[in-house]
Amino acid sequence: MQDKIRQKARELLSSGAVKVVIGYGEGTGSRVRALFIQRPEDADRLIMDERCVQNLAVYLTKHEVRAIGKPAIVAKMPVIRSINQLAYEEQFNEGDIAVIGISDSDELVDLPDLTSVREYAAKNPLLLTAEERAELDKLETMTREERWNYWLEELSNCIKCYACRASCPMCYCPRCTVEVNQPQWISVPAHEIGNVEWHIMRAMHLAGRCVNCGECTRACPVKIPLRLLNQRIIADIAVNFGQSEDYALAAFNPNDKEDFIR
Amino acid sequence: MAEFEPKVIAFVCNWCTYTGADLTGTSRIKHASNVRIIRLPCTGRIDFMLLMKAFAKGADGIIVSGCHPNDCHYTSGNFHARRRWIVYRSLLNFMGVDIRRIIFSWVSAAEGAKWAEVVNTAVNEFRALGPYDEYKNLAPIRANWRTEHAG
Numbered sequence: 498m499q500d501k502i503r504q505k506a507r508e509l510l511s512s513g514a515v516k517v518v519i520g521y522g523e524g525t526g527s528r529v530r531a532l533f534i535q536r537p538e539d540a541d542r543l544i545m546d547e548r549c550v551q552n553l554a555v556y557l558t559k560h561e562v563r564a565i566g567k568p569a570i571v572a573k574m575p576v577i578r579s580i581n582q583l584a585y586e587e588q589f590n591e592g593d594i595a596v597i598g599i600s601d602s603d604e605l606v607d608l609p610d611l612t613s614v615r616e617y618a619a620k621n622p623l624l625l626t627a628e629e630r631a632e633l634d635k636l637e638t639m640t641r642e643e644r645w646n647y648w649l650e651e652l653s654n655c656i657k658c659y660a661c662r663a664s665c666p667m668c669y670c671p672r673c674t675v676e677v678n679q680p681q682w683i684s685v686p687a688h689e690i691g692n693v694e695w696h697i698m699r700a701m702h703l704a705g706r707c708v709n710c711g712e713c714t715r716a717c718p719v720k721i722p723l724r725l726l727n728q729r730i731i732a733d734i735a736v737n738f739g740q741s742e743d744y745a746l747a748a749f750n751p752n753d754k755e756d757f758i759r
Numbered sequence: 760m761a762e763f764e765p766k767v768i769a770f771v772c773n774w775c776t777y778t779g780a781d782l783t784g785t786s787r788i789k790h791a792s793n794v795r796i797i798r799l800p801c802t803g804r805i806d807f808m809l810l811m812k813a814f815a816k817g818a819d820g821i822i823v824s825g826c827h828p829n830d831c832h833y834t835s836g837n838f839h840a841r842r843r844w845i846v847y848r849s850l851l852n853f854m855g856v857d858i859r860r861i862i863f864s865w866v867s868a869a870e871g872a873k874w875a876e877v878v879n880t881a882v883n884e885f886r887a888l889g890p891y892d893e894y895k896n897l898a899p900i901r902a903n904w905r906t907e908h909a910g
Contacts, residue, residue: 636853645855645893674808682808684815690897694811697854701807704846729853730846737845746846749838751828757848758841759864759877 498603499545502571505597505605509569511537515595516566519556521549531556535565543571545599552710554579554666558588569595574621575710577608579666581618582706584611585744588669622740623709629728636725652692654719657685661699661723664716667706674698700726705734705745765819765885767794769878770805772825774832775867782871790875791882794822801825803836807847810861814894820860820885822877827865837865859884860891 506518517535520543524530529548533556534540554576556562572580577598583589591611598606598617608614625633636644659675662668675683675695683698684691699713707727714724734745737754771777777798783790799805802825813821823844831837844863852858862881866874 633853641852641855641857643855644853648854682812684898688897690815693854693897694808694815697811697850698808700850701843701847704843704850726850726853729850733846733849738842746839746842749835749842751838753838753841753845755828755841757844757863759862759880 498599498605499543501605502545502597502599503540503543506534506540506543506569506571507537509595509597510534510540514567515569517562518543518569518571518597519553519562520571520597521545521551521553533562533565545571549573550711550715552576552579552664552666552708552712554583555664555712557583557594557666558669567593567595569597571597571599572608573599574601575708576666577614578618578623578708579710581611581614582667582708582744583669584614586706623731624735625709625728625732630732632725633729633732648693648696649689651721652696653689655687655692655695655721656719657687657691657695658718660716660718661713664712665703666710666712667703667708668699674702696721696723696726699723700730703727704730705747707731763886763889765793765882765888765890766817767791767820767822767878767882767885768813768818769794769796769822769824770809770813771796771798771822771866772802772804772832772837773798773800775826775830775865776824776874778868779866779870779874782868783874784871786871788872788875790878793882793885794878801831801833801836802840803831803833805840807843814856814860814891815898817895819888819891820862820881822862822864822881824864824866824874824877827867830867856894857888857891859888 502520509515510518517533520532520534521529522532522542522544531551531553532542534543552575553570557568557570562568580596596608596614598608600606606617608617683694709728709731711724714722717723738745780796805823810821825837828837848858864877866877
């Protein structure tokens with residue numbers, strides 16, 4: 498697998514098709530870091546193993562990366578979904594990026610254009626695993642007060658470092674609501690009210706867009722189970738609006754349920 | 760001690776519910792005076808953060824109301840809003856926020872009587888639930904916060 502990626506990267510760079518290949522490489526210790534390979538001879542530094550889980554799509558919208566020129570990106574399933582969503586949100590056009598797709602069975606996937614990315618993502622619908630469902634159900638069986646206390650406890654650790662935001666490919670707004678202070682939407686200190694508001698807002702702004710890559714949870718230095726909030730919304734969207742290629746909250750159905758509206 | 764009177768914020772759309780509430784007044788129908796109405800262009804404009812802010816600033820209950828489906832002045836604002844509320848309600852419930860304190864309704868410009876009924880029922884329900892201290896007590900009271908923490 499690794500050799501195929503290296504070969505593909507070398508081809509793309511030496512033919513001049515792309516200016517940079519975004520992939521995984523050895524970091525310090527046994528850690529993996531993102532690599533930005535710009536010369537064909539450096540392609541051998543790319544690696545691919547079970548440690549390579551970071552969602553690299555986060556770099557596609559960064560202006561520092563865009564300044565280099567057309568990128569190719571090593572993309573496993575969550576990254577392919579992220580690229581699909583970013584393309585849907587018109588963050589790049591056809592031909593702006595190249596994708597080195599990797600299937601779940603560790604095979605190279607040929608994804609020459611954004612249409613093929615969309616089709617590939619549609620073929621692999623976003624579903625929660627049984628373990629993820631079970632975790633949601635565990636919280637659902639608590640009483641409301643227990644859930645409230647559970648989240649206050651978890652969120653009390655939050656230091657508002659916004660690593661969840663920085664690591665998320667979908668959080669690319671040049672100015673986030675959390676930085677708006679006229680009016681101040683989110684209370685600034687790492688205090689309970691601001692923490693609750695921040696996490697509600699983050700989950701809601703990702704509603705229908707989150708691809709469940711789990712990067713926010715991995716990035717969190719205080720181990721808040723952020724993914725649960727996103728997974729709750731993913732499950733709700735699947736139940737209420739069905740699986741669709743569209744961004745669920747930008748669409749509507751006149752027959753959406755309204756049993757809660759008087 | 761006097762009976763607890765809930766503070767209720769109503770976020771309503773300009774075209775239906777606000778006009779409907781106006782009709783309640785011109786029809787001289789009386790309703791509970793606990794509600795403070797905030798007029799917005801459309802239910803689609805009612806950002807979920809407005810609701811969180813209302814709770815943080817001391818609301819005990821919230822009413823969100825707009826045009827009936829298919830009656831939206833902007834054609835589809837209420838359809839989009841409805842989708843957002845479905846997800847939002849579920850998320851809040853999952854986080855343990857008391858969603859009984861947020862009441863959604865459709866009130867058209869002709870339903871002055873319905874608006875009075877919605878408000879009265881909501882206020883009675885919120886009164887029974889008591890003050891929502893659980894949420895508003897999270898908010899540091901700004902003046903005190905400065906003196907206590909800023910030295």
